[in-house]
Amino acid sequence: KKKKKKKKKKKKKKKEDEVVISYGGGANNQMMKWFGFAMENNKDDEFYPEWSELRTGPMADRDDLWAAMDCGDYITLQKGKANDLLVNCATIIAYESAKSDGHPLPTPENYNANLSFDVGCQNKVAGIKKALELIDQYRSQYTTTVEEDEVLLKQTTLHPHIRLAIITRHGHKKILNWHQVHLEQLLQAESNRCNKTN
Numbered sequence: 196k197k198k199k200k201k202k203k204k205k206k207k208k209k210k211e212d213e214v215v216i217s218y219g220g221g222a223n224n225q226m227m228k229w230f231g232f233a234m235e236n237n238k239d240d241e242f243y244p245e246w247s248e249l250r251t252g253p254m255a256d257r258d259d260l261w262a263a264m265d266c267g268d269y270i271t272l273q274k275g276k277a278n279d280l281l282v283n284c285a286t287i288i289a290y291e292s293a294k295s296d297g298h299p300l301p302t303p304e305n306y307n308a309n310l311s312f313d314v315g316c317q318n319k320v321a322g323i324k325k326a327l328e329l330i331d332q333y334r335s336q337y338t339t340t341v342e343e344d345e346v347l348l349k350q351t352t353l354h355p356h357i358r359l360a361i362i363t364r365h366g367h368k369k370i371l372n373w374h375q376v377h378l379e380q381l382l383q384a385e386s387n388r389c390n391k392t393n
Contacts, residue, residue: 233366281326339364
């Protein structure tokens with residue numbers, strides 16, 4: 196015989212009880228837009244670097260290439276989550292830029308701008324360097340460090356609007372810093388692979 200599940204009795208709310216609501220997960224940019232607040236140490240926070248920072252010169256008008264790569268106008272980055280698309284798109288930028296400058300990298304076999312093959316270590320290294328260039332461009336736009344923001348957030352006299360702005364930029368910088376470290380490690384590993392194959 197199946198045992199009947201006991202229904203959990205709902206606790207009756209008292210007049211003084213706190214009522215809470217869940218806003219669900221989301222990046223601080225979205226939280227600010229829809230609900231008017233941002234959260235410190237938001238595990239769902241995201242940063243969206245735009246490819247226009249690297250789409251310069253002959254690369255700027257290659258919309259066919261961007262559509263084939265699914266690179267779009269920007270890419271979504273999160274702390275602790277590697278994004279293969281970041282390196283893939285950056286590798287295409289590095290390859291096409293070098294080709295247009297007259298100093299092409301080795302052409303990958305069956306090259307069709309979708310990187311569904313081994314692009315070769317030289318192209319991968321160039322792509323990782325391009326991705327690091329993109330990350331560095333965004334990191335350099337901030338006038339404070341993560342540590343300096345953390346000191347500011349401890350101040351009790353901060354205006355609420357300023358606090359929200361610092362929380363948001365602090366989260367973005369932590370995401371960028373994580374990806375910088377990750378890409379540097381990836382670059383070292385890929386460079387070692389290149390050296391072994393040469």
